[in-house]
Amino acid sequence: MHAFFVVAYILLMVVIGLYFSRRKVHDDTDFIVAGRSLSTIVLTATLLATFVGSGSIVGGASFVFQHGPGAAIFFFAGTPIAALVVYFFLARKMRLSRATTIPGLIEERFGPAARSIASLIILFAYVGIVSYQFTGAGHALNLAFDLPVWQGVLIAAAVMIGLATMGGLVSVAYTDYLSAVIIFGSMLIALPLVLSRLGGLDGMMEALPTTHQTLLGGLSPWQALGYFLPLFLLILGDQNLFQRFAAARDPATAKKAALGLVIASIVCSSLITLLVCATRVLYPDITPSTAMMTLAQQGLPVTVGGLMLASLVALLLTTGNSYLLSASASLTQDILVGWLKFDISPHRALLVNRLSVVGLGVLAWVLGAFFPSVLAMQMYSYGMYGAAITPIFLAALLWSRATPRAALAAMIVGGLVTLIWEILLGKPMGWNSVLVAMPLATLTLVGLSLMQRRPLPGNVSR
Incomplete structure (x- = not known):
């Protein structure tokens, strides 16, 4: 019965994708930024669904x-705190920019070389993020249909690539909206049902292991910070955020959606935390990464559990779509056109974007074989972006003193240190790479910029 809900929802997403591909997507602007037409509520929902995927x-x-639950505060707090910063300081500036990608904005301030390096780093990070969406959805399909995980991953990859290729951002935005409504509704119904079996919130907390009842949950303060920073830094300068603000009807809509993301992410992460803690008590021997799917399938009435499982799968799929679209935009606009100077005529731009989605999706599927878990790939991808892109992006918007040479050097330092720390050194002391790579990249940016005798002119709003 649970499988019925999943199949029905995936078919509905395909129908929506086909509809928008034929009715609403006529050129690459429609494909990449939804014709700059999204309302506040749809924009808020697609932002939430993008950042509440496999991660x-x-x-x-x-x-x-x-x-x-104590340690969960550090893990999830990055989203609402970053969204608050965006709301007060960045949303309007991002919407007013003429660029449609982060590397495009970086080029406005720091030149074409910085755009090229930023594009490559974003591809490395986003392909990694897409890859763990494939893996997460594969595990969900394994639970729903008892398929081998590798088959679930293949099916999930095919659906994500197909949906992103058909309708672009406009179809992703409206399927995100529907998914967000269903996931909120199913979790709000599920929470009291589950807590009633455990003697309420107090009963659940008492039944958790002793370490789970502490603030850090067995982590050191540095390790806890290492889990907070990657998501916080990713969202501050995330191209998906930038792309969605570019898709807003106007700057005011973008700013309202940022505030909506603050509120929605707090509620959603609180629900996830409580439901997972309840699952820890009810099913202590399951694989940790399957907690939400296990609860949906085994711990809830069929209708509620089926809707939750379907919406969980849908969120995994649409988050993968979002990052595929952003990676595609960087590949076509920033690398093929901006760096390699390919002459892509307007009537072929949409086809090139769609082909790049397919190619990057295949690359993400291959990459998934090299990381042991979703959490490991998540921290690598977020850390790469947060260390190498976010400081330069913020400087482009907010700090006129930053120089092109410093920005270029900082991106290279952030990217290389991330790769060395994660892959060659194997995360010494259990620290995520962002704790080392982001400070070094920021020091490089600030130090080299201040070594210049006078500020370089640039297009920056003050």
């Missing part, structure tokens, strides 16, 4: 299952 319901669930 929250698989990687985040695994983290909460292993460390408890």
Whole structure:
């Protein structure tokens, strides 16, 4: 019965994708930024669905299952805090920019070389993020249909690539809206049902392991910070955020949606945390990353559990779509056109974008074989972006003193240190790479910029 809900919802998403591909997507502007037509509520929903994908319901669930609700604060707090910063300082500036990608904005301030390096780093990070959406959705399909995980991953990859290729951002935005409504509704119904079996909130907390009842859940303060920073830094300078603000009807809509993301992310992450903790008590021997899916399938009435499982799968799929679209935009606009100077005529731009989605999707599927877990790939991808892109992006918007040479050097330092720390050194002391790579990149940016005798002119709003 649970499988019926999943199949029905996936078919509905395909129908929506086909509809928008034929009725609403006529050129690459429609494909990449939804014709700049999204309303506040749709924009808020697609922002939430983008940042509550595999990172929250698989990687985040695994983290909460292993460390408890106190530590979950550090893991999930990055989204609302970053969204508040965006609301007060960045949303309007991002919407007013003429660029449609982060590397395009970086080029406005720091030149074409910085754009090229930023594009490559974003591809490395986003392909990694897409890859763990494939993995997370594969595990969900494994639970729903008893398929081998590798088959679930293949099916999930095919659906994500197909949906992104058909309708672009406009179809992703409206399927995100529907998914956000269903996931909120199913979790709000599920929470009291589950807590009633455990003697309420107090009963659940008492039944958790002792370490789970502490603030850090067995982590050191540095480790806890290492889980907070990657998501916080990713969202501050995330191209998906930038792309969606570019898709807003106007700057005021973008700013309202940022505030909506603050509120929605707090509610959603609180629900996920409580439901995963309840699952930890009810099913202590399951694989941690499957906590949300296990609860949906085994711990709830069929209708509620089926809707939750379907919406969980949908969120995994649409988050993968979002990052595929952003990676595609960087590949076509920033690398093929901006760096390699390919002459892509307007009537072929849409086809090139669609082909790039397919190619990057295949690359993400291959990359998934090299990381042991969703959580490990999540921290690598977020750390790469947060260290190498976010400081330069913020400087482009907010600091006129930053220089092109310093920005270029900082991106290279951030990217290389991330790769060395994660892959060659194997995360010494258990620290995520962002704790080392982001400070070094920021020091490089600030130090080299201040060594210049006078500020360089640039297009920056003050």
